[in-house]
Amino acid sequence: MNPSLLLEMVAGAVPDRRAVGAMTYGELDARATAVAAGLRETGATHVAFVDEYSDTVPVLFYAAQRARVPFVPLNYRLSDDGLRSALARIAPAVVVAGEGQRGRCAGIEGITLLDTPPAATGDDTVAAPAQPDDGTAVSVLLFTSGTSGDPKIAVLRPEHLTSYVLSTVDFLSAGEDETQLVAVPPYHIAGVSTVLTSLFAGRRIVVLPSFTPQAWVDKVVAESVTHAMVVPTMLGRILDVLEEQGAGLPLLRHLSYGGGRMPGPVVERALRLLPHVDLVNAYGLTETSSTIAVLGPADHRAAVDSPDPAVRARLGSVGRPLPGVEVEVRSADGRPAEPGEVGEVHVRGEQVSGEYLSHDATGADGWFPTRDRGHLDADGYLFLDGRADDVIVRGGENLSPGEIEDVLLTHPQVADAMVLGVPDAEWGEVPVAAVVPVGEVPADFDLQLREYVRTRLRSAKTPARVILRGSLPHTDTGKALRRVLRAELDTRVEQMCD
Numbered sequence: 252m253n254p255s256l257l258l259e260m261v262a263g264a265v266p267d268r269r270a271v272g273a274m275t276y277g278e279l280d281a282r283a284t285a286v287a288a289g290l291r292e293t294g295a296t297h298v299a300f301v302d303e304y305s306d307t308v309p310v311l312f313y314a315a316q317r318a319r320v321p322f323v324p325l326n327y328r329l330s331d332d333g334l335r336s337a338l339a340r341i342a343p344a345v346v347v348a349g350e351g352q353r354g355r356c357a358g359i360e361g362i363t364l365l366d367t368p369p370a371a372t373g374d375d376t377v378a379a380p381a382q383p384d385d386g387t388a389v390s391v392l393l394f395t396s397g398t399s400g401d402p403k404i405a406v407l408r409p410e411h412l413t414s415y416v417l418s419t420v421d422f423l424s425a426g427e428d429e430t431q432l433v434a435v436p437p438y439h440i441a442g443v444s445t446v447l448t449s450l451f452a453g454r455r456i457v458v459l460p461s462f463t464p465q466a467w468v469d470k471v472v473a474e475s476v477t478h479a480m481v482v483p484t485m486l487g488r489i490l491d492v493l494e495e496q497g498a499g500l501p502l503l504r505h506l507s508y509g510g511g512r513m514p515g516p517v518v519e520r521a522l523r524l525l526p527h528v529d530l531v532n533a534y535g536l537t538e539t540s541s542t543i544a545v546l547g548p549a550d551h552r553a554a555v556d557s558p559d560p561a562v563r564a565r566l567g568s569v570g571r572p573l574p575g576v577e578v579e580v581r582s583a584d585g586r587p588a589e590p591g592e593v594g595e596v597h598v599r600g601e602q603v604s605g606e607y608l609s610h611d612a613t614g615a616d617g618w619f620p621t622r623d624r625g626h627l628d629a630d631g632y633l634f635l636d637g638r639a640d641d642v643i644v645r646g647g648e649n650l651s652p653g654e655i656e657d658v659l660l661t662h663p664q665v666a667d668a669m670v671l672g673v674p675d676a677e678w679g680e681v682p683v684a685a686v687v688p689v690g691e692v693p694a695d696f697d698l699q700l701r702e703y704v705r706t707r708l709r710s711a712k713t714p715a716r717v718i719l720r721g722s723l724p725h726t727d728t729g730k731a732l733r734r735v736l737r738a739e740l741d742t743r744v745e746q747m748c749d
Contacts, residue, residue, distance in 0.1 A: 261451060271458075272458070283316075287318040304442060308324070322392075324443070327349070339362075343363075349366075389407070391412070393443070395537055406608060412443075414540070416451050429477045431476070431479070433480075439727065464485070467489055472502075478505040480506075483511045490520055503528050505531065506521070506529070508530070510726075511731065538606070543600070544569045544576070546571075564628075565628070576599070576600040576603070581595050597620050643671070653670075670684045670714065683716045685719075687719075
């Protein structure tokens with residue numbers, strides 16, 4: 252099913268309901284049809300968007316589906332060279348770029364640069380689709396975040412997106428008063444999936460192009476936002492604003508979070524400050540068309556109130572797989588892991604693509620290796636343990652940086668922490684921690700933190716060094732950029748040796 256049919260269904264049922272900003276579903280549907288005709292006239296094989304999230308994104312997304320050309324939202328925060336390299340990879344393409352981005356995109360062979368989506372100049376009924384509707388069509392191309400190397404281009408086809416929507420959202424299930432705030436970048440899978448799921452539910456979308464915690468709070472209040480999604484780096488700062496102002500968000504009903512590790516203390520704080528809000532931890536990947544596992548509101552409340560350590564621990568999980576999605580953790584030898592045994596997370600289901608422009612990463616049996624490490628508990632709750640490449644091998648023993656980070660983040664004077672392995676002559680690798688301190692700290696704070704970890708874990712998991720920093724590198728969605736930190740630490744060591 253072409254994803255544009257989902258919009259057509261809602262527009263046919265409630266054409267006058269507001270869809271995006273002030274635009275109704277009927278207006279969005281008509282605008283997407285007109286832009287699709289304009290895209291066909293250009294003959295481009297891709298349509299890209301380079302700018303902050305705006306009302307243009309849903310229009311361009313649905314227009315691309317109707318024109319049957321891939322929609323490619325690109326990271327406008329890339330360096331000039333990185334952005335131009337990405338554009339060259341999708342040429343020939345029509346590129347809709349914001350005012351501040353157009354100069355960076357100009358002069359690239361095969362790129363037609365526009366400031367607004369194209370409008371048809373002729374009869375749109377005679378223009379043939381750019382792609383045949385024969386099962387080979389591509390809906391979206393997304394450049395991966397590239398936390399461990401050059402970004403790959405993930406391929407999402409119509410069947411992946413529609414399977415995700417139809418298995419997770421009921422048609423027109425939202426009330427007319429419901430409003431979804433989008434404050435994630437357009438080039439993130441959550442930005443794409445929200446356009447599909449919220450609009451299929453009949454929920455209005457409002458956009459916050461550039462995030463600050465105060466702007467987020469102000470937008471939620473001004474637009475009577477009922478639903479929102481945040482990433483880990485956002486939630487703590489939002490809670491700071493609410494606490495400082497003594498404010499609440501009485502109309503907010505549903506707050507989902509995901510995209511990276513969320514420290515347990517932050518979740519508990521959110522439950523305390525926003526007791527009326529349903530919290531949802533959503534775990535997914537670009538290659539899986541968004542969410543594949545969910546820790547729902549009831550799970551959150553049961554975990555935080557439970558005296559059972561096993562139940563309480565679930566607050567640190569990403570919940571259980573969605574219906575229609577299979578999750579399996581595999582040990583190093585490829586066998587299914589036992590409950591509690593750490594291995595690599597594999598996933599299978601109709602919404603799972605696992606495909607890149609360069610290759611298909613799924614096996615013959617449809618299982619996609621996520622490269623995330625984790626384990627399942629006895630009741631099927633999934634706990635993540637970092638990326639497979641992040642494992643620290645100390646004297647032949649595998650150490651999880653995430654486990655050490657979680658302990659550091661419970662210290663009242665640690666705002667952020669990142670742990671990675673560095674070469675060591677005796678042990679092969681040892682863990683080193685970089686932390687962002689809160690307030691004034693004593694001169695021996697590094698020693699105090701090492702002892703703090705030692706007493707809660709054991710000596711093998713104690714960082715060999717603790718480095719204090721003003722900030723740590725993360726992607727826009729909160730994932731740790733360990734390769735960036737590693738390069739910065741390597742440079743620091745070289746400078747110390749000079």
